[in-house]
Amino acid sequence: MLETQAVDYHAILPELIVSGTILLVIVVDVFLGRDRKWWAMPISLVGTAGALAATLTLIGERRETFDGMFVVDPFAVLFKVFFLGTAIVVLAISLRYFREGRYFQGEYYFLLLTAFLGSLTIASSRDLLMLFISLELVSAPGFLIAAFRKSDPRSNESGLKFFLIGVLSAAVMLYGMSLIYGVTGTTRLDGIAEALAGPAGEGPLPLAAIFMVIVGFGFKVSAVPFQFWAPDTYEGAPVPVAAFLSVASKAAGFAGLLILMFLGFGPLSEFWTPIFFVLSAATMTIGNLLALQQTQVVRLLAYSSIAQAGYMLLPFALVGGSVGNDRAAFAASMLYILIYGVMNLGAFTVVVAIARDAPGVLVSDFAGLSRRAPVLAIGMGVFLVSLGGIPPTAGFWAKFFIFTAAIERGGLGVWLAAIMVVNSVISLYYYLAIAKQMFFAEGEDRPLASPALLTGVAALAMVAVIVLGVYPDLFARFPPGATLVP
Amino acid sequence: MIRLPLVLFFSAGLFSVGVYGVLARRNAVLVLMSIELMLNAVNVNLVAFSQLLRDTILAGQVFALFVITVAAAEVGIGLAIVILIYRNRETINIDEVNLLKW
Numbered sequence: 338m339l340e341t342q343a344v345d346y347h348a349i350l351p352e353l354i355v356s357g358t359i360l361l362v363i364v365v366d367v368f369l370g371r372d373r374k375w376w377a378m379p380i381s382l383v384g385t386a387g388a389l390a391a392t393l394t395l396i397g398e399r400r401e402t403f404d405g406m407f408v409v410d411p412f413a414v415l416f417k418v419f420f421l422g423t424a425i426v427v428l429a430i431s432l433r434y435f436r437e438g439r440y441f442q443g444e445y446y447f448l449l450l451t452a453f454l455g456s457l458t459i460a461s462s463r464d465l466l467m468l469f470i471s472l473e474l475v476s477a478p479g480f481l482i483a484a485f486r487k488s489d490p491r492s493n494e495s496g497l498k499f500f501l502i503g504v505l506s507a508a509v510m511l512y513g514m515s516l517i518y519g520v521t522g523t524t525r526l527d528g529i530a531e532a533l534a535g536p537a538g539e540g541p542l543p544l545a546a547i548f549m550v551i552v553g554f555g556f557k558v559s560a561v562p563f564q565f566w567a568p569d570t571y572e573g574a575p576v577p578v579a580a581f582l583s584v585a586s587k588a589a590g591f592a593g594l595l596i597l598m599f600l601g602f603g604p605l606s607e608f609w610t611p612i613f614f615v616l617s618a619a620t621m622t623i624g625n626l627l628a629l630q631q632t633q634v635v636r637l638l639a640y641s642s643i644a645q646a647g648y649m650l651l652p653f654a655l656v657g658g659s660v661g662n663d664r665a666a667f668a669a670s671m672l673y674i675l676i677y678g679v680m681n682l683g684a685f686t687v688v689v690a691i692a693r694d695a696p697g698v699l700v701s702d703f704a705g706l707s708r709r710a711p712v713l714a715i716g717m718g719v720f721l722v723s724l725g726g727i728p729p730t731a732g733f734w735a736k737f738f739i740f741t742a743a744i745e746r747g748g749l750g751v752w753l754a755a756i757m758v759v760n761s762v763i764s765l766y767y768y769l770a771i772a773k774q775m776f777f778a779e780g781e782d783r784p785l786a787s788p789a790l791l792t793g794v795a796a797l798a799m800v801a802v803i804v805l806g807v808y809p810d811l812f813a814r815f816p817p818g819a820t821l822v823p
Numbered sequence: 824m825i826r827l828p829l830v831l832f833f834s835a836g837l838f839s840v841g842v843y844g845v846l847a848r849r850n851a852v853l854v855l856m857s858i859e860l861m862l863n864a865v866n867v868n869l870v871a872f873s874q875l876l877r878d879t880i881l882a883g884q885v886f887a888l889f890v891i892t893v894a895a896a897e898v899g900i901g902l903a904i905v906i907l908i909y910r911n912r913e914t915i916n917i918d919e920v921n922l923l924k925w
Contacts, residue, residue, distance in 0.1 A: 465886070466882070466885070466886050466889060469886075469889070469890075469893075470889060470893070473893050473896075473897075477893075477896060477897060477900055480900050480901075480904065481900060481903070481904075484904050484907060487907055488911065489911075490908070490911045490912055490922060491922050491923060493904065493907045493908045493911055493912075493920075494908070494920045494921075494922055494923055495923065496904045496907075497851065497904050497905070497908060497917070497920060498920075498923075500897075500900065500901055500904055501845075501851075501854060501858075501901075501917070504855075504858050504897050504901065505845055505858060505861075507893075507897075508841070508858055508861035508862050508865065509861075511862065511865040511890060512838055512861065512864065512865050512868070514865075514886075515865045515868035515869045515872065515883075515886075516868065518869065518872055518882065518883055518886070519868065519871075519872035519875070519876075522872075522876045522878065523882065524882045524883075524886060568923075569923040572923055573922075573923050
């Protein structure tokens with residue numbers, strides 16, 4: 338017989354606080370007058386900050402509850418702090434955009450927080466069922482907020498494409514998960530790893546299952562050849578939502594992928610490393626080549642984020658050597674995701690500020706920005722240089738860790754490292770094209786009115802990128818031992 | 824007692840029909856229904872495996888329940904988006920929804 342288990346409420350406190358805030362936001366919204374609907378944002382902000390404080394009390398803890406389906410360890414805490422920080426930034430850059438557009442603000446913050454709740458539980462999932470529900474919790478509100486400008490056909494289209502691809506990928510991934518369950522007899526990741534190391538791991542069935550799961554995640558993290566939805570969705574969605582999709586949604590997908598590949602499918606790494614080799618090489622190359630031709634900045638950042646996903650996928654192709662190699666690969670991928678999050682959020686913050694003035698956000702709209710809004714221009718310059726991987730910014734170290742991990746692994750890793758270096762050079766062309774517009778092109782002379790909130794967030798992200806560039810092991814040291822490699 | 828391979832072939836067939844529908848149909852509602860077929864193939868798999876494995880905690884059947892719930896929620900979201908598109912464009916043919924490209 339099953340016994341009732343005590344729930345460890347401290348372990349799930351951040352999720353509880355966010356859930357409470359979600360309910361509060363949607364209830365309070367009903368009672369607010371038309372001009373006060375934006376109050377939903379400060380309420381969400383307080384709730385998110387509370388959840389962040391609760392997460393900080395869990396540093397260094399190792400807890401598990403719900404029969405091991407939900408785990409708090411340094412890896413989970415690190416990602417939760419990252420997701421909650423992202424939530425605060427996305428909330429801050431959403432306020433003006435949605436208030437001035439008079440969209441359904443209560444519903445928007447409700448959906449946004451729900452998506453972040455999903456990303457919090459992903460980091461703690463150690464079970465296929467939990468992982469699936471968390472992923473859906475991130476995606477499903479995402480479909481709706483992508484289509485949030487209801488009367489704009491482009492936003493509708495963005496939502497439809499994201500929805501169809503999202504549900505299709507979920508179905509493929511689920512079919513793979515159901516086969517994994519059939520082969521191994523459990524949905525717990527530790528049990529799956531144990532079973533796959535034994536006779537259950539033989540034959541084509543587990544391989545087909547893993548392949549389907551990887552395809553499902555390929556859609557989620559927009560890896561080539563499953564990337565085509567991303568540029569359309571980012572361009573059509575409201576700009577703060579594009580920031581959310583390209584950072585939080587993508588990082589959530591990668592967190593799930595890290596957990597699944599390293600904890601669950603580790604014993605069959607010989608089968609899946611070649612898949613990641615192809616995915617990674619194709620994703621960074623094609624993402625970069627298509628980004629070269631873009632004139633619309635959100636679309637350019639979309640292709641850039643596809644290319645960046647290629648770098649994040651690279652360490653997965655390095656698994657299977659010594660334990661030391663695996664650890665280096667894991668840390669490299671994780672650090673890249675987190676650092677990418679900081680610099681990309683910063684870039685999107687500047688884009689939100691520009692979009693208030695020029696809704697089309699073309700590259701030429703950045704002309705003369707250094708004279709119109711110096712703080713934003715310097716910030717954007719730092720983010721672009723960092724995305725391109727030039728020292729002394731955080732982006733350089735992110736690439737450096739992947740590069741050294743690949744070289745130390747040897748074999749095909751050296752090839753991947755070479756492809757990555759070539760791609761970084763290509764990417765500089767389009768990143769610096771924007772910088773050139775900002776600092777050297779002649780543009781309008783009237784100053785750009787940027788809300789203090791946006792300028793502040795951009796300045797903060799800029800400081801973070803530079804500090805991480807000077808002390809690159811900040812993420813690696815805090816909290817210590819955030820690895821899933823035994 | 825139905826034998827397991829039979830059930831697995833049935834679910835694989837159902838899944839394939841769903842994939843074909845997603846790729847070949849142009850009407851957004853039919854695409855949605857094809858995706859439902861794929862999700863139901865997953866449910867058949869999960870329940871069949873749960874029965875075969877004599878799983879004492881019924882993980883597969885519980886999983887299937889969650890899949891049903893999530894599928895229902897997703898159809899709700901999908902129809903909402905399709906209705907929006909119909910209001911603005913008077914069409915739900917996904918080939919005609921093509922404002923954004925390259």
